[in-house]
Amino acid sequence: GNSVTQMEGPVTLSEEAFLTINCTYTATGYPSLFWYVQYPGEGLQLLLKATKADDKGSNKGFEATYRKETTSFHLEKGSVQVSDSAVYFCALRFMDTGRRALTFGSGTRLQVQP
Amino acid sequence: NAGVTQTPKFQVLKTGQSMTLQCAQDMNHEYMSWYRQDPGMGLRLIHYSVGAGITDQGEVPNGYNVSRSTTEDFPLRLLSAAPSQTSVYFCASSDDRRSYNEQFFGPGTRLTVL
Numbered sequence: 001g002n003s004v005t006q007m008e009g010p011v012t013l014s015e016e017a018f019l020t021i022n023c024t025y026t027a028t029g030y031p032s033l034f035w036y037v038q039y040p041g042e043g044l045q046l047l048l049k050a051t052k053a054d055d056k057g058s059n060k061g062f063e064a065t066y067r068k069e070t071t072s073f074h075l076e077k078g079s080v081q082v083s084d085s086a087v088y089f090c091a092l093r094f095m096d097t098g099r100r101a102l103t104f105g106s107g108t109r110l111q112v113q114p
Numbered sequence: 115n116a117g118v119t120q121t122p123k124f125q126v127l128k129t130g131q132s133m134t135l136q137c138a139q140d141m142n143h144e145y146m147s148w149y150r151q152d153p154g155m156g157l158r159l160i161h162y163s164v165g166a167g168i169t170d171q172g173e174v175p176n177g178y179n180v181s182r183s184t185t186e187d188f189p190l191r192l193l194s195a196a197p198s199q200t201s202v203y204f205c206a207s208s209d210d211r212r213s214y215n216e217q218f219f220g221p222g223t224r225l226t227v228l
Contacts, residue, residue, distance in 0.1 A: 004156075043222050045158075046216050049216065100210060102149075104158075107156055108135075
């Protein structure tokens with residue numbers, strides 16, 4: 001079956017540090033890939049996405065590139081802020097199946113200290 | 115648009131009680147789904163629906179029922195609550211008639227079963 005593996009957290013960084021959160025996936029075929037963010041006490045919000053190999057998704061200074069050869073979709077940001085503290089979920093989705101549900105990784109908690 | 119709404123935000127049940135978690139969306143989305151979020155496990159699919167009158171099981175359907183009588187509403191019923199159903203529940207919807215396939219999430223319902 002399909003699966004998503006993320007690095008375990010929490011990840012603790014100082015403000016303005018560089019962020020990488022690793023994400024790899026296992027799937028038959030070529031899914032769409034997503035990063036969702038969950039701020040404390042809230043639901044999930046889409047952060048960025050990529051729908052085919054070599055696509056780069058970007059939003060709010062975050063970037064991730066769909067790497068088919070390494071089945072990865074690592075999240076990066078050059079300079080984190082305290083307001084980026086949240087839980088980040090990597091996920092995949094196929095549109096050509098009946099289920100069409102997202103398959104999530106376990107989430108990575110990011111804590112940014114001033 | 116209100117987006118995806120869920121009620122209640124919090125609920126405490128005793129073992130064996132039943133209840134319904136409400137979910138509604140005003141975006142005319144055909145696809146709706148329910149996930150549960152447990153620590154360290156990401157989100158797991160409970161049930162989903164590809165349109166009014168059509169529902170199907172996800173990864174963890176036992177103990178839950180759903181129905182989809184209208185496009186807007188997708189309630190989740192707990193038939194006889196158990197402590198293992200203590201979790202945060204998220205409803206999501208998407209417009210899969212377009213190639214842009216983001217799922218929109220509600221704010222969640224935090225359920226505790228004693």
